[in-house]
Amino acid sequence: MKIVQNVIILGSGCAGNTAAVYTARAGLRPLVIEGHEPGGQLSITTEVENFPGFPEGILGPELVENMKKQAARFGAEYKWGSVLEADLSKRPFRLNIDGEWEETRTLIIATGASARWLGLPNEQRLIGRGVSSCATCDGAFYKGRKIMVVGGGDSAMEEANFLTRFGSEVCLVHRRDAFRASKIMLDRARANPKIKFLLNTTVEDVYDTSKNLVTGVKLRDVQTGRTWDQEVDGFFLAIGHIPNTKAFAGQIELDEDGYIISTGGARTSVTGVFHAGDVQDRVYRQAITAAGAGCKAAIEAERFLESEGH
Ligand code: NAP
Numbered sequence: 001m002k003i004v005q006n007v008i009i010l011g012s013g014c015a016g017n018t019a020a021v022y023t024a025r026a027g028l029r030p031l032v033i034e035g036h037e038p039g040g041q042l043s044i045t046t047e048v049e050n051f052p053g054f055p056e057g058i059l060g061p062e063l064v065e066n067m068k069k070q071a072a073r074f075g076a077e078y079k080w081g082s083v084l085e086a087d088l089s090k091r092p093f094r095l096n097i098d099g100e101w102e103e104t105r106t107l108i109i110a111t112g113a114s115a116r117w118l119g120l121p122n123e124q125r126l127i128g129r130g131v132s133s134c135a136t137c138d139g140a141f142y143k144g145r146k147i148m149v150v151g152g153g154d155s156a157m158e159e160a161n162f163l164t165r166f167g168s169e170v171c172l173v174h175r176r177d178a179f180r181a182s183k184i185m186l187d188r189a190r191a192n193p194k195i196k197f198l199l200n201t202t203v204e205d206v207y208d209t210s211k212n213l214v215t216g217v218k219l220r221d222v223q224t225g226r227t228w229d230q231e232v233d234g235f236f237l238a239i240g241h242i243p244n245t246k247a248f249a250g251q252i253e254l255d256e257d258g259y260i261i262s263t264g265g266a267r268t269s270v271t272g273v274f275h276a277g278d279v280q281d282r283v284y285r286q287a288i289t290a291a292g293a294g295c296k297a298a299i300e301a302e303r304f305l306e307s308e309g310h
Helices: 014-025 040-044 060-073 135-142 154-163 183-190 287-307
Strands: 004-010 031-033 077-079 083-087 093-097 100-109 113-115 146-150 169-173 195-198 201-207 216-221 227-231 234-237 241-243 273-275
Touching: 004 014, 004 093, 004 287, 014 031, 014 040, 014 060, 014 100, 014 287, 040 060, 040 287, 060 077, 060 287, 100 287, 135 146, 135 154, 135 234, 146 154, 154 169, 154 183, 154 234, 169 201, 183 195, 273 287
Parallel strands: 004 031, 004 100, 031 077, 100 273, 146 169, 146 234, 169 195
Antiparallel strands: 083 093, 093 100, 113 241, 201 216, 216 227
């Protein structure tokens, strides 16, 4: 007979690990399900310079590993796996973790958001072979090469700027001529002589699967309909993220893009289920805000359990 957990935390990024530190210190022995991207966004970042407490900065993977060790020291248990299915219709909640069912009195969803892809015919086949969604992870592979970045938000501007450290040229492709990016980020990219803007342009395909390597892309001018091929070595997507909430569709309230709708504090539409981090936050999305959200979710879970007499 399986035990009923006090708290299961889904996700082991900044939000999940902070929730684990707090619930573990409260003596709740949380079970953390690491998810399909253990460590979350920090694990694919290099230097983190804006997390308070580290005047010289810290490597993302090191920061997240430290959090995990801290939580484990107070009794948090970590388990590899992802949630495939959830039954949140009654308590204890039931979760199918890679085929094995777990039961829990409270649930903290800290599953984050994953990079969005364009859905081009050859895109997925060339991931890691020139196609990337992480400039900080892969930029250094393109020293002196031709780089393309797709997107018109802050991420695209930031990545394009960052990639000029490596590439011989960086071409920024955006489907409109208006930007979501903040003025300061856009101005910085515009002032960078290595960045060339290609506006009102979409990417139709990426080549060349026969070589198992990115060699170029097919582009389309959305105003004239003209299409042409352009040589590219590194193809970086910066077109936003998709929240990892598929397993909860129809069970808790999500917005039209799949982000969890908060009902105040860290609460969701289901009593006893709490949210933390990018799975609910489409605005700030920082390591420190995710950590703060993990803390809030933990405190709410603890108070909820106490109010139920556990
Ligand atoms: P975003 O603001 O949602 O921008 C996504 C961009 O990708 C938009 O320009 C969008 O075009 C484009 N796009 C989406 N789907 C596309 C598709 N299928 N084909 C072509 N283009 C597509 O996402 P983000 O840039 O990742 O930023 C997310 C949040 O993080 C924002 O709040 C941002 O301010 C923040 N952020 C901040 C910093 C910083 O301050 N240092 C850095 C990075 C991110 P449309 O505009 O046409 O929809």
